[in-house]
Amino acid sequence: MNSPIVNRRDLDFLLYELLDVERLTERERYAEHNRETFDAAIETAHRVAVDHLYPHNRKNDLQEPEFDGDTVTTIPEVKQALDVYCDTGLIAAAQDFDRGGMQLPATIAQTCTAIAKGANVGTFAYIGLTVAATNLILAHGSDEQIERYTPHMLSGRFFGTMCLSEPQAGSSLGDLRTRATPQDDGSYRIQGNKIWISAGDHELSENIVHMVLARLPDAPPGVKGISLFIVPKYLVNDDGSLGRRNDVKLAGLIHKMGYRGTTSTMLNFGESGDCVGYMVGGPGDGLKCMFHMMNEARIGVGLGAVMLGYGGYLHSRDYALERRQGRAPGEKDPTTPQRLLAEHADVRRMLLAQKSYVEGGLALGLYCATLVDDERTHPDASARADAARQLAILTPIIKSWPSDYCLRANDLAIQILGGYGYTREYPVEQYFRDNRLNPIHEGTHGIQAQDLLGRKVRQEDGAAFRCLVDAMRRTADDVDRSGPAAMAGHADALRRALDTLCDTTQALATVAETGDQERYLANASYYLEMTGHIVMAWLWLRQGITAADATPATDDDRAFYQGKLAACRYFFNVELPKVHYHADLLRQVEDTPLTTEPAWL
Amino acid sequence: MNSPIVNRRDLDFLLYELLDVERLTERERYAEHNRETFDAAIETAHRVAVDHLYPHNRKNDLQEPEFDGDTVTTIPEVKQALDVYCDTGLIAAAQDFDRGGMQLPATIAQTCTAIAKGANVGTFAYIGLTVAATNLILAHGSDEQIERYTPHMLSGRFFGTMCLSEPQAGSSLGDLRTRATPQDDGSYRIQGNKIWISAGDHELSENIVHMVLARLPDAPPGVKGISLFIVPKYLVNDDGSLGRRNDVKLAGLIHKMGYRGTTSTMLNFGESGDCVGYMVGGPGDGLKCMFHMMNEARIGVGLGAVMLGYGGYLHSRDYALERRQGRAPGEKDPTTPQRLLAEHADVRRMLLAQKSYVEGGLALGLYCATLVDDERTHPDASARADAARQLAILTPIIKSWPSDYCLRANDLAIQILGGYGYTREYPVEQYFRDNRLNPIHEGTHGIQAQDLLGRKVRQEDGAAFRCLVDAMRRTADDVDRSGPAAMAGHADALRRALDTLCDTTQALATVAETGDQERYLANASYYLEMTGHIVMAWLWLRQGITAADATPATDDDRAFYQGKLAACRYFFNVELPKVHYHADLLRQVEDTPLTTEPAWL
Incomplete structure (x- = not known):
């Protein structure tokens, strides 16, 4: 390759x-x-x-x-x-x-x-x-x-970390307990235990700058009482040289299923009562500061999931184009040469699925990154506002969709390699293990679902939702006006899916109006997956339009565009219809989990 | 627990x-x-x-x-x-x-x-x-x-192995090359290389009895030329004592993603030209002998997948009933105690999904085992024949459905434990890694799909298929006649799914009649998943009937039956509708993989 x-x-x-x-x-x-x-x-x-x-x-x-x-x-x-x-x-x-x-x-x-x-x-x-x-x-x-x-x-002389989670406060950050006590010199003394701190200790850089969430003594409970602190492993002198070792202690390494190259640590801050920290922003601004970076961080997680999927796709594709096994269905003569794996329909199905997930995921991740750029630097103020809205609603999707579907891609890559894929002698099983972290960290899948349906869809009275739906509908309508004709069927399918999305969202809004938040959000995971698939179909339609309109310069180029059109077709034929399954569950407000008592499980 | x-x-x-x-x-x-x-x-x-x-x-x-x-x-x-x-x-x-x-x-x-x-x-x-x-x-x-x-x-003094695969012959067993040359004393000299031989070498027993597939010098090509041989690690004397070391050499261990406790080996037979084997059955009977055991072997794989899923389910359930994290949606007061994970709707959804997969899978596996018993020992000949038919068509399903869905259960167990689930300090990630082997060995998922649609559905002019469908329909019809009334809706849903199954199978039969085997089998994987879901719905209906009719003796018993009814409802509401998605793909004969050239990927 x-x-x-x-x-x-x-x-x-x-x-x-x-x-x-x-x-x-x-x-x-x-x-x-x-x-x-x-x-x-x-x-x-x-x-x-x-x-x-x-x-x-x-x-x-x-x-x-x-x-x-x-x-x-x-x-x-x-x-x-x-x-x-x-x-x-x-x-x-x-x-x-x-x-x-x-x-x-x-x-x-x-x-x-x-x-x-x-x-x-x-x-x-x-x-x-x-x-x-x-x-x-x-x-x-x-x-x-x-x-x-x-x-x-x-310069890479110091590395950094993010210290959010504590043993009793993972998804529920508002319950964190680490304390920050103000000192006369304007600094703070930090005391508490953090867990899952990636890169929390190592000898790879001269110093480690921990960004730590903690509470002031008089802070209100919950997320409003959280402030942000710089806590360096070694204090830093005015001239940039290192001072004394700060009171940050590695309590132990956590051993993960994948992502093993990164230390995952439990850190004890202020075990000896002498951990110095410096507040960043004002008291109570901790989560606000963190959230300011969250869109980009979540795009980063989504793109990371995409790339692990991408590596598996490339490897299994190359394997399928080299490895011979079996013959065509109906071929009775065992003396004929074995066939390439890639010639088997079921293997090609698994390759197309991977391609549609990873190339689609990459398109979504890069598109979201352009929204970050547009939000910051677009010359037109309303375009900046639109970019900010699309970015807000797409953030839980770019975080979670590739974390789900590019992990499935890794699963398919293993399957194509068969027994070989299950061994550590081939890379695909590592991609799968590494990628399994992505639905968990930086906000679990369930948290993203609540963010999408509970906050983003409803914010500004639905402005972000409408902004995204309008953008998707414009692409479909443009196909009707100016082609390419080959995309007309897909444009129609996207429009129907958008109608379904709007109807479903409207139906859920009536549930929300009853004030029963539990019921409104009970199926948020289905909503997240459904919306993700529609967004992905949109990006595949856009890729299909671009490929259909392109003038290939070489045979390789022609094959490349044909591959885009095939993956686009695959996504519309095989993936997009899942939307209607999820929409049915959402419209019925499927409530088995709500009516099941924990004691019955 | x-x-x-x-x-x-x-x-x-x-x-x-x-x-x-x-x-x-x-x-x-x-x-x-x-x-x-x-x-x-x-x-x-x-x-x-x-x-x-x-x-x-x-x-x-x-x-x-x-x-x-x-x-x-x-x-x-x-x-x-x-x-x-x-x-x-x-x-x-x-x-x-x-x-x-x-x-x-x-x-x-x-x-x-x-x-x-x-x-x-x-x-x-x-x-x-x-x-x-x-x-x-x-x-x-x-x-x-x-x-x-x-x-x-x-007695456990000797252990055994199955030596089928070779580097160039995994799924395509007909391409195996290991040779067996007859000797004057009636024994054979074996020569060849085998791969993926589980338990192929170890010091856990006094001897290892390898069951080896190989070809006689004059054997026809393909599967018809395969014979079966006993190849002991140490030759066995008439009195049961061990003779000389046979010429079977461990070429190396393979390092797997999971299932690590079992050695996976590459074995070289006859490197020094002195590997003694003894034919079992007649020349060319090798695959027939193996297939004779295959139903039970595949039930065993399916049940193994179920049990790994089951362990993950129990662990994540207990965790969710102990671990507190977050609050109800809409609860704004951060000073209220955190809620049990199991009180969150999305966590209960993940538990119900697991429960429906693993308890349903266990029901299917044990039901298939009763078919083995009925096939062998039922006093009525026509009941024996029916059991054999059901077993034939259910074998690819019990092998593959739990290998797919109980692996998904393991994925959900990790998700419920969150960061903890991703670590080797908790058991759920190991279940997930161990279980990933099951869709590969003992016939891959793709092989099972071809077995179901390519052979089992069509054998005896569809007799096995009809036998299974009739049995499922009888359960649904019995509900109409004699209740329980609570199951009437599910019985209806099963009947509709059976109609869909029959229509889809009929539509595919017309494709088969064109002689285009490639096209007929292109979507066999969807057919396998669809049929598996319908069979699983049937077993959930039967469990639901039994639970609804039961008279609980204690509060624990009452909770147990309520749990069965909840999982039954979950399966019918959330899982069974996927059948219609797959049926659509099958009826359309979705052909993107067939129309995609390998070079475009």
Whole structure:
């Protein structure tokens, strides 16, 4: 295969033919960029991914980090790869030029990140968390905090973490108990236990900057009482040198099913009563600060899920094009040569399903990234507002749809390889294990469903919902007006699905009006999956239109566009009809779970 | 939890209330048995499972067998547990009294096996394969072979294996190349390489009896040229003592995603030209011999998948009944206590889904086992023939439906535990990894689909299909005649699904008549899933009827029956409607895979 991570032709198609990201270079912020600078960043990310991240992806799974009670040890390839990545400057891909960044659009930065995740999600997580922590400080920190921490984080000298969960407070963040006690010097003393802290301890960087959610002594209960703190592993002197070791103690490593290259830690803050922290933003602003970064973080999780699916797809496709097994149905002569796996209809079905999930998921993730760019830099204020609305409603979908369906893609990749796929001698089982984290972290599937139906659909009296539905309907209507004719049937199917979506949402609204929130949200998971499928059908229609209208330059190009049209057809024929199954459950307000007492289970 | 393996109340319900296995004691073969002897066997299996198999299930996953080039080492708990199991005599549960067996019905023997698998599938596989190999020799071996090997296998002194796959011949067994050359003494010299041989080498028994498929020099190509051979690791003298080491060499261990406690091996037969084998059955009878055991083997795989799902269900249920997280939708007061997970509608949905899959799967597996008993021992010849027909058509379904849906159950169990579920500190992720093998081995999902639609539905001009459909329709019609009234709606729904099944099968038959086998079988996977769901709805209707008609003796009993009714309702409301989605795809003869060229992927 050309790349084990992503089909570069597909990436070009999505970025430049489907989403026209070159248009972003017309904006002032990106005026110094052009397609060449975008491609150079992507090419750099891909080179580092293939040369430095991908080669130790399996080794990092088999030899996961170890803690001897004193130090965490990782295989040397991890630090080598991270150093190379940091040296490229890609860690600051989206930052301003005057912070030493590349000032690239979010779409290009997310593309680079996605490629790195596809190569080695376990190793790359150290970078991903550092970028997220840096963004938090840049957005909400004081000038002094920005100055003290972020240059070292953007250079890769310090890494970062996000310390949210506690043993009694996972999905229910409002129940966290970590305390922050103000000191005379303006700092705080932090005391509490955090769990699931990825990259929470290691020797890969000189320092670790923990972003910790905690409560002030007089804070109100619940989410309103949560504030955000910087808690460095080593205090940082004014000149950037390291001071004393802070009172943050690694209580132990957690051993995961996948994602094994990333340490998952339990951290004790202030065991000796001497853990220093610094507030970011104001008292009670903790969740608001976090939520400010959430859209991008959730796009990142969704794209990570896509890329693990993508790797499995590419591997199982190449396998199916090489491995011979069995013969055509009805072929009775056992002396004929065996057939390629890819010639069996059922194998091709499994490949098409994967292709439709991973290429569709990539299209959705990159589209959401363009909404981030439009929200920030579109010259037109109403376009910015529309982008913000679409982004709000699409965020739970880009987080959850690929976490569900690209995991299914990984399952199909294993199935195509058969016994081989079930072994650690082949990569597909690792993708499956790694990907199983994505429906859990950064808000579980159930949390995303509640976010979509409980908040996003209803916010601003449904404005975000209407904004998204209108955009989807416009694509279908455009097909009627200006073709391509080959897409007319799919456009019709999308319109019917949109009618179903609107009817279902309306029917649910009448449930909400009764005030019975439990009943309104009981089937939120079905609503999430249904809406996700409709959005995905929309993106496949858009890809189908682009492919049908394209003029292929070469035979390879022709095959590429035919592949897009086949996957589009597959999605409309096989996947989209599931929408009507989910709509029926929603309209009936299927209530078996509500009428089942826990004691009966 | 009372048992971490299975709800004993559910087992009693299925065996005695639903399937009335006590009726088997009226048959001559089981005349010395009664419910007490059945229960004693099950209780013994359960005790060994809980005391000896379950405790090292995780350790056997973490410390998988190792090969140092000379010897395979396993953790000591494995041999201890296997010895205890063999000492109980359960390894010969289904064998004749005069072979030292317990002469129990297949249904009870499968129940015992299922319990052991649920406790530790990795360790138990050594027993399971030995039973299968013993059955092969007993059914097809000469008196001399039976005498020489089987007493030692039934005592656990020798273990067994099944050596079918080769690197170039997995699903396509007809392409196997291992040669068997006849010798003057009536024995054969075996030469070839086998792969995926579970339990292929170890130090857990004195000897290993490999059942090997190979070709005679003059054999015709394809499956007709395959014969079956006994190839012992050590030759066995007339007095049962061990002779010289045979020329069977462990080429290496394969490292799997799950099922890690069972060695998976590559074996080289006859590397030094001195591998002795003995033919079982006649030349070319190899596959016929194997297929003779296949129904039971595939029921065993299906029940194994069920039990891994069952363990995950019980664990996640207990977790959801203990763990508090979050509050009711609309509850704004953060000072109220957190709610049990099981009080959240979405968690209860995930529990009901699991319950419907695993208890439904167990019902199907045990029902299929009663068909094995009826096929063999029913006093009425036409009832025996009907049982054989139902068994033939249900075999691909019991193999594949639980391998698919009980794996989904494992996925839901992880999701309920959230971050905890993703760690190796909790058991649910191991169930998920272990269970992922089941859609692959003993005939992949795709092979089962072809078996169902390509062979079983069409055999005897559809007699097996009609026999199954008639049985399902009778249950629905009985509800109309004699209630219970609470099941009338479900009976209607089942009848509609049966109409859909018959219409779809008829529509496909017209495709078959065109002679285009490729097209006829292109959507066999959808057909398999659709038929599986209808069969499962039938078993849920039968469970619902039994539960609705029952008179609960205690509050616990009342809760148990309510749970059955809730899971029944869940299956009919949420799962059965998927049938119509699949039927649409089948009736349209969805052909995107057929029209997609491999080069476009």
